[in-house]
Amino acid sequence: MQNLLKFIQTHSNFLLFLCLEAIAFLLFLSANPFQRSSVLSAANEAAALLNEGADHVSGYFYLGQANRALAEENAQLLAENARLRSFAEAAKEQDSLYQYANLQWRFRPAKVVDMETRTQHNYLVLNKGSRDSIRVGQGVLSHDGVVGVVSSVNSHFALVIPIIHPKMNVSCRLLKSGATGFLHWQGPSSRHALLTDVARHIAVEEGDTVVSSGLTGLFPEGVHVGVIDRATLDDGDTYYTLRVRLATDFRSLQYVQIVENPLKAMQDSLLYHVP
Amino acid sequence: MNLLKEIGKLAAALLIQVLLFNNLHFMGICFPYVYIAALICLPVMSRPTEMLIGFATGLLMDMFCSSPGMHTAACVLITWLRPVMLSRMVQEYERVTIPVSGASIGVAPFVRLAVTLCLLHHAVVFLMDDWSLLQPGWLFLRWTVSSAMSLLFILGYGLTRKP
Numbered sequence: 001m002q003n004l005l006k007f008i009q010t011h012s013n014f015l016l017f018l019c020l021e022a023i024a025f026l027l028f029l030s031a032n033p034f035q036r037s038s039v040l041s042a043a044n045e046a047a048a049l050l051n052e053g054a055d056h057v058s059g060y061f062y063l064g065q066a067n068r069a070l071a072e073e074n075a076q077l078l079a080e081n082a083r084l085r086s087f088a089e090a091a092k093e094q095d096s097l098y099q100y101a102n103l104q105w106r107f108r109p110a111k112v113v114d115m116e117t118r119t120q121h122n123y124l125v126l127n128k129g130s131r132d133s134i135r136v137g138q139g140v141l142s143h144d145g146v147v148g149v150v151s152s153v154n155s156h157f158a159l160v161i162p163i164i165h166p167k168m169n170v171s172c173r174l175l176k177s178g179a180t181g182f183l184h185w186q187g188p189s190s191r192h193a194l195l196t197d198v199a200r201h202i203a204v205e206e207g208d209t210v211v212s213s214g215l216t217g218l219f220p221e222g223v224h225v226g227v228i229d230r231a232t233l234d235d236g237d238t239y240y241t242l243r244v245r246l247a248t249d250f251r252s253l254q255y256v257q258i259v260e261n262p263l264k265a266m267q268d269s270l271l272y273h274v275p
Numbered sequence: 276m277n278l279l280k281e282i283g284k285l286a287a288a289l290l291i292q293v294l295l296f297n298n299l300h301f302m303g304i305c306f307p308y309v310y311i312a313a314l315i316c317l318p319v320m321s322r323p324t325e326m327l328i329g330f331a332t333g334l335l336m337d338m339f340c341s342s343p344g345m346h347t348a349a350c351v352l353i354t355w356l357r358p359v360m361l362s363r364m365v366q367e368y369e370r371v372t373i374p375v376s377g378a379s380i381g382v383a384p385f386v387r388l389a390v391t392l393c394l395l396h397h398a399v400v401f402l403m404d405d406w407s408l409l410q411p412g413w414l415f416l417r418w419t420v421s422s423a424m425s426l427l428f429i430l431g432y433g434l435t436r437k438p
Binding site: 021 | 315323326327330333337342343344345347348351352357372403406407
């Protein structure tokens with residue numbers, strides 16, 4: 001207060017000058033419509049510019065929300081894509097069974113809220129649970145490729161065992177040759193896993209793409225798993241030892257899709273009849 | 276008493292401006308505003324007083340010209356700037372209680388003061404009048420010609436006065 005008074009006192013002449021000029025300008029603008037409108041529009045423009053700047057800044061605060069919205073949309077598009085693909089298949093096959101195909105594969109987006117990727121007991125925790133129709137045994141995909149399988153759920157969260165866990169194995173297929181194998185992981189790198197059970201008569205090259213086989217009904221067929229980055233075959237071996245560079249980078253994983261296959265139970269129920 | 280005398284001079288200047296010079300429109304170019312001679316030649320007073328006198332003069336001028344604000348803004352500007360310029364040009368200018376003129380502060384400082392303030396005043400008036408800057412050349416011509424014409428009278432008045 002003291003400072004304010006002091007300020008007014010020392011600058012009284014200038015303040016008076018500003019006051020008188022302001023009065024003059026107000027008179028001027030109130031009497032001249034053209035000048036008034038141009039000043040007002042300039043002020044509007046300045047305000048608009050300011051608002052735009054503020055909007056630009058506040059946009060950053062809503063990035064999380066935007067990400068979520070995009071993930072939802074992504075899930076819808078993936079589901080739509082899978083559905084349309086199954087329609088195409090059905091059209092090709094002309095078989096009434098394929099009417100069921102459009103029931104297959106539902107995608108639900110989720111965010112990774114906790115994870116461990118550097119031990120032998122790796123896991124992910126997602127922010128969706130049984131409340132969101134997540135069930136044990138559903139597959140989990142990311143934008144880049146296969147992530148893992150839901151192993152336990154409660155009402156709000158789901159625990160996922162990733163493919164970089166020693167107890168996981170996923171049925172995979174080499175895209176080029178069509179040969180199937182199993183993906184294992186023993187560590188320590190979260191970027192690499194092993195592909196086994198590929199017989200020696202099959203031609204395998206480094207750089208071959210590995211995709212999901214769709215055989216167990218966990219994941220849709222053809223989801224990217226990784227790329228062969230080292231293929232070894234010793235003289236006595238029956239099977240290749242293939243090292244796969246995984247498509248999913250677990251360290252930077254944020255958003256995933258949980259895949260539901262409503263027909264999996266039906267598919268699995270037949271297995272009880274295997275003699 | 277001194278103040279009353281100055282107010283009388285200002286009123287006379289305004290009357291001359293309104294009755295005579297406002298009707299002297301030479302080809303739509305030359306609009307001399309000689310009434311500011313009375314403001315430029317005011318004796319040194321306190322700065323707020325000078326500014327208020329300028330404000331009142333401008334307001335009256337605007338009423339006569341039906342141009343609200345234009346002359347007020349210009350006059351307040353020159354009465355605000357005049358003490359600043361005087362303090363730079365004249366030693367102990369506060370002692371100059373007699374009206375400012377060529378005789379009281381010297382010819383060269385007075386000419387500089389008058390030219391600067393006149394150009395500024397006319398610039399403000401013409402800019403506010405024109406506002407759009409669509410024809411800057413035309414605006415510049417009006418500004419310089421009118422200022423020259425005004426200065427002729429202002430300097431004639433200020434330099435011939437006896438101290």
